[in-house]
Every structure is written in structure tokens, then in C-alpha cells.
Amino acid sequence: MGLPRFGRPNGGGGGGGGGESSPNLYVANCGPAVGISHDEIRSVFGGFGPVRGVHAADDSGARVVVCFDGEASARAALEALNGRPCPDLGGRSLHVRYSVERPACQANVNDSLPVHTHASELEIPGLYLLHDFISPGEEKELLAAVDDRPWNSLAKRRVQHYGYEFRYDTRNVDANRHLGELPSFVSFILERISSFPGLPCASNSSLDQLTVNEYPVGVGLSPHIDTHSAFEDLIFSLSLAGPCIMEFRRYLGGAWLHKDVSGIDGNVDSPENSKLLRKAIHLPPRSMLLLSAEARYAWHHYIPHHKIDIVMDKVIKRSSRRVSFTFRKVRTGPCKCEFPLYCDSQSKRD
Numbered sequence: 001m002g003l004p005r006f007g008r009p010n011g012g013g014g015g016g017g018g019g020e021s022s023p024n025l026y027v028a029n030c031g032p033a034v035g036i037s038h039d040e041i042r043s044v045f046g047g048f049g050p051v052r053g054v055h056a057a058d059d060s061g062a063r064v065v066v067c068f069d070g071e072a073s074a075r076a077a078l079e080a081l082n083g084r085p086c087p088d089l090g091g092r093s094l095h096v097r098y099s100v101e102r103p104a105c106q107a108n109v110n111d112s113l114p115v116h117t118h119a120s121e122l123e124i125p126g127l128y129l130l131h132d133f134i135s136p137g138e139e140k141e142l143l144a145a146v147d148d149r150p151w152n153s154l155a156k157r158r159v160q161h162y163g164y165e166f167r168y169d170t171r172n173v174d175a176n177r178h179l180g181e182l183p184s185f186v187s188f189i190l191e192r193i194s195s196f197p198g199l200p201c202a203s204n205s206s207l208d209q210l211t212v213n214e215y216p217v218g219v220g221l222s223p224h225i226d227t228h229s230a231f232e233d234l235i236f237s238l239s240l241a242g243p244c245i246m247e248f249r250r251y252l253g254g255a256w257l258h259k260d261v262s263g264i265d266g267n268v269d270s271p272e273n274s275k276l277l278r279k280a281i282h283l284p285p286r287s288m289l290l291l292s293a294e295a296r297y298a299w300h301h302y303i304p305h306h307k308i309d310i311v312m313d314k315v316i317k318r319s320s321r322r323v324s325f326t327f328r329k330v331r332t333g334p335c336k337c338e339f340p341l342y343c344d345s346q347s348k349r350d
């Protein structure tokens with residue numbers, strides 16, 4: 001991952017949110033390792049003023065930095081949320097301080113995590129990567145097709161949705177609102193997916209949701225697991241135009257959505273007890289990634305916000321935007337996967 005640009009304020013422990021006032025807050029005891037997504041955190045802190053971003057503060061998965069537009073919003077959030085159980089974040093007691101910005105030179109590339117080029121090297125069951133899944137000519141046509149259609153602008157990237165709209169506020173789709181068939185310009189991809197090695201040949205026919213993401217140079221994606229109840233087991237992602245690194249994180253022994261450690265009783269759990277596994281893969285343009293089984297259900301995926309990546313000792317510049325086509329099948333019943341700790345259908349917070 002990229003090192004966060006914001007760190008814990010000097011002075012270490014103690015409550016009270018001491019330290020220099022700042023629009024950025026360091027928030028401990030919430031994050032993906034304890035079942036709280038960056039989107040949920042953004043939505044709660046957004047109640048105090050416009051939030052510019054939510055970033056991992058370190059590798060624990062349980063500490064974040066929330067960046068507000070203004071100091072007044074940060075102060076209001078700190079005063080309201082520090083040291084109190086937050087009902088909208090699973091009842092957890094948050095520890096909130098002002099955060100300090102690190103000098104840019106401390107921002108590290110790839111954070112010394114080796115970046116692999118083949119999925120088998122990551123040893124994550126259910127993760128596959130096929131290089132050169134489409135030709136440069138096909139890539140050009142796909143880019144022209146989406147550039148011809150309207151984009152929706154999010155804070156840092158643009159998206160298009162086909163089949164069903166993906167809602168970022170709920171991280172889900174409305175399965176009752178079908179927008180129509182997937183566009184004909186992706187038919188050849190669906191056909192090719194049917195010969196994806198090791199998959200049942202019908203696996204293409206049911207894919208009914210497509211999200212196209214356009215990431216400007218240096219923009220990534222927060223760590224997340226695609227909501228289990230939203231989509232079935234196979235998630236295909238085709239990379240176009242520019243490359244990126246995708247990092248996979250698995251929190252072992254952690255507290256994911258577990259009632260006894262979710263802070264309902266006001267206890268602070270110790271994310272230090274949860275072991276984090278991290279692995280990274282390089283996704284070149286025209287490659288197709290498949291997340292299935294454990295890779296889809298139990299590993300967070302994450303695109304670090306880098307302009308440069310180091311792959312096998314070579315510096316790879318993200319010199320162009322990256323466009324991805326993510327194909328999924330909308331789920332219509334509850335998820336019954338084998339990973340209940342990570343499953344919104346099988347876990348309850350209260």
C-alpha cells in the first residue's frame with residue numbers, strides 16, 4: 001500500500017483529542033478490519049461537514065485519517081465523536097485526534113510489498129489473471145464506446161453502470177431496477193469469459209451488471225470486499241488503457257463483524273491482535289482478473305493511490321488513465337458463502 005500522507009499526531013497516547021488543530025482527524029478503532037468500510041466512515045463524519053477523503057492510517061485496517069475541507073468541521077466531529085460509542089459505526093468507541101500531514105518525501109512507493117505478475121504467485125485461492133485477454137484494437141474500440149457515453153463523476157473518478165446501478169451509499173444494487181441488457185460492445189468479452197480456464201462454461205451467460213471505472217493518473221480505490229449480498233461469486237475485472245497495482249488484504253483472527261468484539265459494549269478491541277496478510281499483483285492493460293471463492297469473499301482488494309509502481313525492480317509509471325470493466329452477477333437471495341465473518345448476509349452487528 002502507499003504510506004498514508006497523514007500520521008498520528010506527535011505526543012502518542014492519551015485522550016482528549018489534543019494536538020494542533022487541523023482539518024484532518026486520526027481515528028482509531030474503526031476501519032475495514034473491524035467491519036466498517038471507508039464509505040460508512042465518510043458518511044458518519046460527513047454529518048459534520050464536507051469530507052475530502054478517508055484514508056487508511058496504517059496497515060492495521062482499524063485506524064483511518066478523515067480529511068475535512070475545514071478545521072471547524074474537524075473540530076465539531078472530534079468533539080462529538082471522541083471517546084463515545086458511535087451507533088452508526090457498529091457502536092464502536094472511537095478515539096479521535098487531530099492528524100498531521102507528513103512531508104511528501106516520506107510517501108513511499110509500494111511500501112516494500114513485492115508486486116507479483118502472475119496470480120498463482122499470490123497463493124490466494126480463487127484469484128486468476130489472464131494477460132492479453134483482448135487485443136490492442138479491441139481495447140481501443142471499448143474505450144471509444146464508453147467515451148461516447150455519459151460518465152457519472154464521483155469525487156475522484158468517473159463511472160458508468162450497465163444492467164443495474166451500483167449505489168455507493170449502500171454499496172449495493174437495487175435488484176428490482178433493471179436498466180436493461182449489457183451493451184452489445186461487450187458481447188465478445190462475455191463470450192470469451194465462457195472459455196476462462198477452469199470455469200463452468202455457463203459462467204458468462206448470467207453476468208448482468210457492468211461497472212466501468214475511469215481512474216485518473218495516481219487515483220486508486222479504497223480497500224473493500226464487494227458486498228456479498230449484492231453480487232454472486234464471480235467478479236471479472238478487465239483493465240484498459242493504463243496499468244495499476246492491486247493489493248489484497250486478509251485480516252486473520254480479527255474482529256470482522258463479530259458481535260463480541262464489535263464494540264457494542266464500548267470495549268476497544270485490539271486490532272494489533274489481528275494479523276494482516278498483504279499481497280500485490282500488477283494488472284497490465286488488456287488483462288482480465290477474476291476474483292472467486294476466497295479471493296472474492298474474504299480478501300479486501302485495494303488500488304493504492306500511486307503515480308509510480310515498482311514491479312520486479314522496474315519502475316512502472318501510471319502514465320495514462322486506467323479504465324476498468326467490472327462484470328458481476330446481481331444476487332437475488334442472501335449470500336451463503338463459507339466466509340460468514342466477512343458476509344453481510346450472515347453476520348449481524350447487534
Ligand SMILES: O=C(O)CCC(=O)C(=O)O
Nearest residue numbers: 211213226237301324326
Ligand atoms: O478497477 C477495478 O479493477 C476494480 C473495481 C472494483 O473493485 C469495484 O468496482 O468494486
Ligand SMILES: [Fe+2]
Nearest residue numbers: 224225226301
Ligand atoms: Fe471491488
